[in-house]
Amino acid sequence: MKFTDRLLEKTLPIWRQNHSHPFVQGIGDGTLDPDKFRFYMVQDYLYLIDYAKVFAIGAVKADDLETMGKFATLLDGTLNTEMALHRNYAERFGISEQELETAKPSPIVLAYTHYMLHVCQNGTVAEVIAALLPCAWSYWEIGKELNAIPGAADHPLYGDWVRMYASEEFGELASWCIDLMDKAAAGKPEHELLKLEEIFLNTTRFEYMFWDMANDKQMWPGNEIAHAGV
Helix, strand or coil: CCHHHHHHHHHHHHHHHHHCCHHHHHHHHCCCCHHHHHHHHHHHHHHHHHHHHHHHHHHHHCCCHHHHHHHHHHHHHHHHHHHHHHHHHHHHCCCCHHHHHHCCCCHHHHHHHHHHHHHHHHCCHHHHHHHHHHHHHHHHHHHHHHHCCCCHHHCCCCHHHHHHHHCHHHHHHHHHHHHHHHHHHCCCCHHHHHHHHHHHHHHHHHHHHHHHHHHHCCCCCCHHHHCCCC
16 A cells, blocks of 8 residues: 555545535535635635745755655746636736735634644655645645536636646646655654654644635634734
8 A cells, every 4th residue: 555545544534524615615516605715815825825835845855856856846836837826816806916915814824834834844855745745635636526517617716726726737746746755655664654644634634624714714813813913
């Protein structure tokens, strides 16, 4: 069994919850409230800024040129393809460049990105891959599942999103991450594999919390807390 097969087997219940989340399903059947998607796009844009840093850390920690090059490709894909989609969507939803640049992350985005960066800055290259893998892998799987829904890829608001994550190009990026994980885990003792499992599980949990956050448009509770110090 490949290590990524083991990861998926261990996390399958929450993995399926991510894919069946009402927010995700609302994208697929076109019933999602556009205001919720607008909130999601701003928060995901902020998330991707730090997600790109994770790939940069991976390139620094890589011990061979091939792995360094793959991380560089993933960094380029995130900055210049995935974030470009978000900027295009921003225009469509009336989100100005200033709003994107001045937006504040939600508590979930802060927690998720800080956890990833902490793991990556203090861990091994294998731990970097385990931290970033659930996002890339699950988005590819979600994109393919939603793309199979009749009309989802042609929806005027969400079709571009579905096509992006179901695309062959994004699939190549996700597959690289999966292959990197298997390569990095090869030959490691069980106690290190268990640590990688824990990291993968935690960021998979954060993926679910991210969908929940977007669906409920969760920011800091209470106006006093939300605007304290601003």
